[in-house]
Amino acid sequence: MIGRIRGVLVDKSPAQALVECSGLGYEVDIPYTTFFHLPETGGEVTLHTHFSVREDAQSLYGFAARVDRDLFRLLIKVNGVGPKLALAILSGLDADQFIRCVEAKDANALVKLPGVGKKTAERLLIEMTDRIGQLEGQFGVSEPQLSDTKARAVVQPSATDEAESALIALGYKPQEAAKVVSKVAQDGMTREALIRSALKSMIPTGA
Template sequence: MIGRLTGILLEKQPPHILLDVNGVGYEVDAPMSTFYRLPAVGEKTTVHTHLVVREDAQLLYAFAEKRDRTLFRELIRLNGVGPKLALALMSGLEVEELIRAVQAQDTSAFTRVPGVGKKTAERLLVELKDKFKAWEDLPGVAVPLAGGSATPAAVSGTADAVSALISLGYKPQEASRAVANIKEEGLGSEELIRRALKGMV
């Protein structure tokens, strides 16, 4: 099992990253909550990982903190929740927001995530309520990755943001419309994705 990677960040194309670890390039998927805290391309970083082995692939997922990985593992244990949906949930909601939604049994927070209807949201909230009792004392502010910053660099544009939203499960029309609704100019793809996700209700 690969539990952690430390290396040079070679590529950031949400939701994918490429990390050079002693000359070996690891292709990893990460939720947007982790992307927001990654350093610039070319800098060193550490991520906590979860390996999923299937008959046709070995998939590696990366997280900024151990608790994010723990949350991911709790989500994929739920009936009907695979890695893709778990990443979408963790991209649409920060960890603290997701925990608060579970505590408040707020279905609207979950239904804005692609692939989650009202009935699915209600079921997930019920199943997660007991599991999250141990999470109630989590600090409200996430700690940035070493060498990183909470403010993403403007490294790409609208096309990358739309592509990333489609990868997270949104329809092309939804993704394009969400990004187009952001009127501020000069934003990087990661900030565009963040704002688009917040605007999708």
């Protein structure tokens, strides 16, 4: 089991990070909440990982905080929730927000996530209620995300298109992605800030 990886961030996208460690480049699938924590390419990065081996593939999933990795492991144990859907859930809600949804029995916040229907949301609330106790003591350890103000420091003209593509890849419909990105976009915002603001507008931060 590969539980953690530390190395140089060679490349990054909202869905994947390429980390070079001891001469090897590891492709690590990540949720958006982890993407926001990544340093600039060329910087050192540490990710808590989950290694999955199937008959047709070997996949490495990475997370900025251990609590997110551990929550991912609990999510994929839920009937009908695979790694792809678990990443989608953690892209829209960080660990603290997800736990608050479960504690409040807030299915409405969960169904706003792409790929999560009413039945899946209800199943998550039922099965995760008994499992979140395993995460006790891990809250508050997530690294702080960059504020939108800091993230806007660099002007990226293509940020809107990249943000829309990222949301579509997550599962949102093209028209929906374009509409919400247009609504939250401000001059000078980076792709990271746009995606974060778009997700926040789709899923209330109080979730």
